[in-house]
Amino acid sequence: MEKMLKWLRHSVSPIFLALLVASFMLWYIAKLNYTYTTEQVMKVQLDDREFEVQCVVEGLGTTLFKYQVYMDKHLTLPSGKIAYRVVDLEARKDEPRVAKLPADREWVELDPQAIKEAISVQCSDIKILSVEAPIIEKPAPGEVKEEQKK
Numbered sequence: 001m002e003k004m005l006k007w008l009r010h011s012v013s014p015i016f017l018a019l020l021v022a023s024f025m026l027w028y029i030a031k032l033n034y035t036y037t038t039e040q041v042m043k044v045q046l047d048d049r050e051f052e053v054q055c056v057v058e059g060l061g062t063t064l065f066k067y068q069v070y071m072d073k074h075l076t077l078p079s080g081k082i083a084y085r086v087v088d089l090e091a092r093k094d095e096p097r098v099a100k101l102p103a104d105r106e107w108v109e110l111d112p113q114a115i116k117e118a119i120s121v122q123c124s125d126i127k128i129l130s131v132e133a134p135i136i137e138k139p140a141p142g143e144v145k146e147e148q149k150k
Contacts (some may be wrong), residue, residue: 004079030062036098037129040067042119045074046082053115053134059126084108087135097135104136
């Protein structure tokens with residue numbers, strides 16, 4: 001290993017290596033100005049429930065990079081505008097997402113179109129193409145946000 005490093009120091013100029021690194025960085029920055037389509041996991045909060053939503057998004061590389069690296073905040077969705085339907089575990093037991101859910105609780109599947117629209121409003125710099133409908137535990141009938149009890 002030491003022989004290789006010694007050979008590299010004598011054979012390759014440090015200026016060449018610095019310019020090679022600089023050119024790679026400029027190339028990468030230029031590539032980030034293209035439009036890309038990718039999958040993105042969005043952290044969502046609905047009332048006091050937090051879950052992740054798998055989305056297919058489109059946007060500039062710099063914007064997608066920003067969401068990928070700095071997206072640690074939760075998007076808060078309006079609970080009154082999100083429709084859901086009860087998941088029939090017995091009828092959908094062959095689906096991988098449903099098969100791993102415990103049968104001792106009731107589960108609901110949120111409306112993907114409503115989730116997509118709610119996320120799109122908060123993430124206006126990227127285009128949400130599709131959303132996988134999240135399945136969450138059914139809220140209890142008397143469950144009310146703390147602010148609404150007053």
